[in-house]
Amino acid sequence: MTVTVAEALPKTVDSPIRRSLRSLRRNPMAMLGLVIIVFWAVAAIIAPFTPMRDPLSQTINDRLQSPSAQYWFGTDELGRDVFSRVIYGARISLPIGFVVILFAVMMGVLVGASAGYIGGTYDLLIMRLADITLAFPSIVLALAIAAVLGPSITNALIAMVLVWWPEYARLMRSQVLSVKNNEYVTAAVALGASRGRILMTHILPNTFAPVLVKASLDAGSAILNIAALSFIGLGAVPPTPEWGAMISTGRYQFYSWWLTTFPGLAILMVVLGYNFLGEGVRDSFDPRMT
Amino acid sequence: MSLIQNLIRRLLLMIPMAIGITLLLFVVTHIVPVNPLAVILTERSMDDPEAIHAATEKWGLDEPLPVQYLVYLKNLLQGDLGTSFKTKNPVASDLKDFLPATIELSICSFIFAILLGLPLGIISGYKSGSFVDQVTRIISLLGASMPPFWSGLLVLFVFYYKLGWAPGPGRINPRIGAPESVTGLFVFDSLLKGNMPAFWDSLHHLVLPSIILGWFTLALISRITRSSMLEVLSQDYIRTARAKGLAEKLVILKHALRNALIPLVTLVGLAFAGLMSGAIMTETIFSWPGIGRYAVESAANLDYPAITGTTLLIAIIYMLVNIFVDMLYTIIDPRIREG
Numbered sequence: 001m002t003v004t005v006a007e008a009l010p011k012t013v014d015s016p017i018r019r020s021l022r023s024l025r026r027n028p029m030a031m032l033g034l035v036i037i038v039f040w041a042v043a044a045i046i047a048p049f050t051p052m053r054d055p056l057s058q059t060i061n062d063r064l065q066s067p068s069a070q071y072w073f074g075t076d077e078l079g080r081d082v083f084s085r086v087i088y089g090a091r092i093s094l095p096i097g098f099v100v101i102l103f104a105v106m107m108g109v110l111v112g113a114s115a116g117y118i119g120g121t122y123d124l125l126i127m128r129l130a131d132i133t134l135a136f137p138s139i140v141l142a143l144a145i146a147a148v149l150g151p152s153i154t155n156a157l158i159a160m161v162l163v164w165w166p167e168y169a170r171l172m173r174s175q176v177l178s179v180k181n182n183e184y185v186t187a188a189v190a191l192g193a194s195r196g197r198i199l200m201t202h203i204l205p206n207t208f209a210p211v212l213v214k215a216s217l218d219a220g221s222a223i224l225n226i227a228a229l230s231f232i233g234l235g236a237v238p239p240t241p242e243w244g245a246m247i248s249t250g251r252y253q254f255y256s257w258w259l260t261t262f263p264g265l266a267i268l269m270v271v272l273g274y275n276f277l278g279e280g281v282r283d284s285f286d287p288r289m290t
Numbered sequence: 291m292s293l294i295q296n297l298i299r300r301l302l303l304m305i306p307m308a309i310g311i312t313l314l315l316f317v318v319t320h321i322v323p324v325n326p327l328a329v330i331l332t333e334r335s336m337d338d339p340e341a342i343h344a345a346t347e348k349w350g351l352d353e354p355l356p357v358q359y360l361v362y363l364k365n366l367l368q369g370d371l372g373t374s375f376k377t378k379n380p381v382a383s384d385l386k387d388f389l390p391a392t393i394e395l396s397i398c399s400f401i402f403a404i405l406l407g408l409p410l411g412i413i414s415g416y417k418s419g420s421f422v423d424q425v426t427r428i429i430s431l432l433g434a435s436m437p438p439f440w441s442g443l444l445v446l447f448v449f450y451y452k453l454g455w456a457p458g459p460g461r462i463n464p465r466i467g468a469p470e471s472v473t474g475l476f477v478f479d480s481l482l483k484g485n486m487p488a489f490w491d492s493l494h495h496l497v498l499p500s501i502i503l504g505w506f507t508l509a510l511i512s513r514i515t516r517s518s519m520l521e522v523l524s525q526d527y528i529r530t531a532r533a534k535g536l537a538e539k540l541v542i543l544k545h546a547l548r549n550a551l552i553p554l555v556t557l558v559g560l561a562f563a564g565l566m567s568g569a570i571m572t573e574t575i576f577s578w579p580g581i582g583r584y585a586v587e588s589a590a591n592l593d594y595p596a597i598t599g600t601t602l603l604i605a606i607i608y609m610l611v612n613i614f615v616d617m618l619y620t621i622i623d624p625r626i627r628e629g
Contacts, residue, residue: 129310135310136605137564139567140570143597146589148321247443251439254446254451264437268435268436271437275434
């Protein structure tokens with residue numbers, strides 16, 4: 001019996017990405033992280049459609065109530081329901097953390113990839129700017145930028161992106177430099193592909209894994225830093241239910257422990273979730289980095 | 291290239307970096323159109339035409355921005371960082387007052403992190419999967435995931451408010467008072483002067499903030515030690531050492547540990563950045579009069595000279611730390627020195 005070559009080959013070619021995703025799905029820690037994040041995301045989305053109290057509505061007679069059947073997490077100094085404020089807080093922290101990383105990645109990838117690919121003076125200038133930005137511990141520079149821009153959650157976000165993109169730019173640049181001398185790139189050049197096309201279709205897809213790994217490991221820190229800026233008073237402004245800001249108003253009120261405990265636990269849970277998932281992504285997509 | 295030559299080259303390279311840093315800070319503080327006089331002068335002297343004239347002259351405020359930058363640079367070289375408008379003191383002297391508290395806290399938290407992180411890392415690398423390994427994993431995960439401003443409040447709640455074991459926020463009990471200043475480090479100064487009550491009290495005040503600030507570093511140290519230990523233990527020379535009948539203790543301490551500790555050195559730079567970021571939060575929670583809290587207060591009060599001064603100082607120290615780490619690495623690891 002004769003078998004053609006096409007029949008002898010496996011039906012589907014297992015791509016590296018698919019293989020990585022499969023190993024991610026089998027990683028219990030990563031899946032626990034994913035469950036935590038999905039849980040908070042769902043809570044954040046459905047919150048306005050539940051009979052939960054309005055996080056801003058004040059019941060002056062019920063000020064500083066300890067947790068009870070009526071107020072699960074107690075009430076704050078203005079008689080607002082801490083439980084609904086914590087849940088609504090996810091509507092700020094979750095998307096902000098995501099957006100900070102997304103913008104930092106986009107900016108870093110664009111700048112870093114073009115620097116690595118174009119080279120020359122452009123590369124030199126961009127990379128010196130990145131070096132200078134990285135000469136600061138990130139939160140310190142973010143603090144200065146946020147202070148200058150004025151307190152608001154958008155400005156905190158801008159400050160975070162401005163101090164974070166160089167890390168991705170540096171990573172991306174070194175990736176592009178190592179990929180651009182591969183034979184398949186030379187082949188594309190020989191075929192007359194434009195520089196933009198080579199960068200987008202031949203180089204970028206092959207540099208994607210380390211950036212993804214770094215982004216997923218950074219997501220938790222982004223949320224921590226945004227909460228920190230709000231805690232200092234340079235992020236979300238009252239009466240916005242933001243976790244860092246809630247901890248800030250409740251600090252030193254040791255008798256009313258619920259004011260700070262629950263928003264803090266929320267931050268801890270979400271950041272742990274992101275870190276679990278991030279480590280799983282690292283193990284699956286870049287085994288060298290473990 | 292010899293070590294000294296390398297060091298000189300690195301220090302010279304710091305000059306363009308430092309100029310870049312000042313330029314970046316200058317741009318950042320000038321993107322927002324505020325009246326610069328309002329930033330430099332106190333509220334009362336805003337009505338005083340003479341003070342306005344003097345400040346305009348000194349900072350070259352009627353000049354175009356590039357010239358203003360050069361004036362700023364010139365003042366900087368003379369050690370003039372401007373005047374804080376909250377404290378009304380020159381920023382440079384404020385920083386000199388606040389720095390010792392941060393140094394003292396950083397040293398203590400670093401000691402805490404090493405004393406606990408190193409053994410935990412060694413044991414969990416040697417016996418991976420054991421109980422100690424699991425506990426270490428949880429400790430380091432928490433260290434990386436807990437906001438320090440929250441964990442600080444948590445330990446204050448438990449150990450100060452509930453149990454009364456630890457003192458509240460602050461550096462020393464005001465009734466005892468700060469010891470006579472020599473270095474500005476309370477523990478050291480009080481010991482030097484034989485002021486035992488101040489010594490014990492300032493040491494007592496250091497415990498909680500050091501644990502909170504050191505937690506992040508602890509996480510870093512234990513994780514790197516663990517993975518480095520795991521790697522070294524699988525090397526041929528460890529098998530050789532065991533095969534020739536060396537006691538296990540000697541294998542671990544003399545053969546494995548010495549090599550496993552090398553990667554830790556590179557960590558110091560990262561740990562320093564972590565300490566500085568952590569100091570900002572920890573000092574705020576523990577009312578610790580250091581530069582972290584100074585930075586936060588000046589940011590909250592839009593005290594630009596103070597913000598830029600503090601940021602500049604931290605960036606310069608950070609650069610020096612990184613150079614120091616690279617040098618140390620070359621000294622410790624002969625493969626790099628001779629390679």
